[in-house]
Structure formats: C-alpha cells, structure tokens
Amino acid sequence: MKARPASGGIRDPKHASRATRTAGRQMRSQLLDAASSLFKERGVAGVSIAEIAAAADAFPSQITYYFRTKEALFVEAACRDVLYVARAAEQNAGKQLSPNDYTRSLVESVMRTDAVGFFVEAMTLTRRRQDLAPLVERTVERLHSEGLRAYAAEMIARGWHSRLDPETSARRFWAITIGVTIEGHAMGRSFEDLVAEMLRLLGPQADVAADGARLRLVAADSAEQPSSDNKEKRK
16 A cells, blocks of 8 residues: 655645746746836946845845846846836727827826836946847837737727828837937936927827718717607607
8 A cells, every 4th residue: 555645745746836936936026026116216236136135025145046137137127117017008098089199198108107217227238238138129029019919909999090000100109208218317307398209209190080080970960969759759
C-alpha cells in the first residue's frame, strides 16, 4: 500500500508552480507601483533601490531579481504607466457623442497625468542604455496598435468618417502628444496650454457621416411633431 502524503504537504506541483508565479506577479506589481510614485517625484537619480524596496515592503535583492537594475525598473514602470493612461483615455473618449468631443477627451485624459512625461524620460534614458530600448520600442508599437484598434472601432460603430486613415491618425496622435509634452515641460506650460496646443495641431479628426446627420434630424423632427393619432384626437 502506498503511503499517503502528509495532510499539510503540497500534493500538486502544478498548483505550487501557479502559486509561485502569482506571488511573483504580485511582487513585481508592488515594486512597479512603488517605483512609479518615487521616480515621478524625484527622478531616477534621486531614488535608491533601498528606498523603492522599503516603499514596496520588499527586499532590495527582489528588485535586482525581477528587474536587474534600477534603470530597467524605471523604464518598465514608465512603459506600464503610459499604456494604462492610454487605455483609460480610450475608454473615456468612447463615451463622447461627437468627433470633436472624442478628440478633446483623448487629449485631456492623456495630458492630465504625468505618465507621458515619465515615458519621455524613459525614452531619453535608452539613448545611453540601448539594452533597454526594446521595451520602449514595444511600448510605442502597442500605443500605435491599440490606438488604431480603438479609433477604427469608434469610426465604424459611430458611422464617423476619419479625415485620415486610422493608422495615420493613431500614430500622429502619439507623435504630437510626445512632442507637445517635451516642448511644454521645457517651457513650463500649464495643462490648459498643453491641451490647447494639442487640439490646435491635431485639428478635426473626423466628421459625422451625412446620412447619419440626416437620420438624427429626422428622428428629432419625429419626436417634436405629434403623431397622426394625436392629431385626430385634437380635432
């Protein structure tokens, strides 16, 4: 007869492996959260690995285990933040009812945070650390591809007509966003100034289709005019 495993023992190695991976993801997330806050406040040079570890309730060795270097942690935190902000901006813009409001919502959502400025610092850092450049490159491509997906889906769902092809619009949006952020931060411009400059450079992005506008007018007229039954009752 085979001996049964002790009741307190781990019976399933796969379960143990999954638990280890989950704990690892949670620790990476904690380190990224702590690092993001400290880096945005003091910059990469003003924060030590020990301070990040303390803020994340972790050990310094865990930072080097998961990220190797403080600079690599900086870049990954910046890349994660800008992707989160981009996703939130797309969700907010999707609630708007006109092309102009859609664009303004995107711009305000992105410019309201410091995520783009943080990402610009990470992009600059990779000039001296080419080993970190692939992560920034992948992040830029994700911004473009996910922006394209969201923008194209909105154009189709709303029946709007994009003035440029969706891929060009998506890439142009992020190119202008990064450029305005760099110039604006160098000049000390306010949030309102950054938004105004973004909207000026982007210009109108899309138009409501003519038949869509006509349908809305017809629906509005129908709602305002009494039905034939009501007319009969009034006679």
